[in-house]
Amino acid sequence: MLIERYIYLAIALFCIGIVGVLARRNAIIIFMCIELMLNAVNLLLVAFSKMHLAAALPGKANAGIDGQLFVFFIMVVAAAEVSVGLAIIVMMYRNTHSVDVNFLNRLKH
Amino acid sequence: MDITQVLFYALSAMALGSAIMVVISRNPVHSVLWLIITFFAISGHYILMNAQFLGIVNLIVYAGAIMVLFLFVIMLMNLNAETEPQKNKWLKLAGVVAGGCLLLVLVAALKQAEVKGKIAMLGTGDIGLIRNLGKALFTDYVVPFEISSVLFLSAMVGAVVIGKK
Structure with missing residues (x-):
């Protein structure tokens, strides 16, 4: 499979995530769109790890394994991020009784 | 196709x-x-x-x-x-x-x-496959692996602290 197709797919998923962050006001949906962008990057990293690097480096048996380990670490960081972020959203809901991000403009005043 | x-x-x-x-x-x-x-x-x-x-x-x-x-x-x-x-x-x-x-x-x-x-x-x-990934994870990438465990611990503490008050 040509690598460009994976790149186009990842670009499309990433831009859908960007549009979701820009066009929605619900904090939870914005958070889910961030997860979508992380997954687009993960997909691209795995696709690059399968690009034929083994032919370029004949001595290395598992060339390209770094990409898949980076995906593993991105998943770890995403799990930590979700636990803290959802706690922040719950606290915000307790204070304002809404998950609308437009209530969070108090730093402006 | x-x-x-x-x-x-x-x-x-x-x-x-x-x-x-x-x-x-x-x-x-x-x-x-x-x-x-x-x-x-x-x-x-x-x-x-x-x-x-x-x-x-x-x-x-x-x-x-x-x-x-x-x-x-x-x-x-x-x-x-x-x-x-x-x-x-x-x-x-x-x-x-x-x-x-x-x-x-x-x-x-x-x-x-x-x-x-x-x-x-x-x-x-x-x-x-799990065998190769595990070998690389526990030899070349063992320091980031341990640091990510500290990250998890701090995320857990942070979630509890934020959610408590």
């Missing part, structure tokens, strides 16, 4: 369609369910590229744990389509135009890239 290409296009269409549904559906619970379908499609891509470990971990961690956490928070807050505030439609249109511009720039940048014509090998290679 062989079976892997058919699977590739089917999984890509599934991922893109359900990702669009995540953004445009009004009800947050429906958004979560569409996002789970997106994660299943991405896991299918991983398995197609013979990265079985990441495919299964993606299902367990994302579709299993993180999305259940999202659903739990949404149900705790009792959100539904009526209570959700909507941006006015010019702001929504501006968001879509901005995202479309980014798409255009990235695709145009890809036209000049050197990766064109390279092949991502599907269904071959064993770097995605």
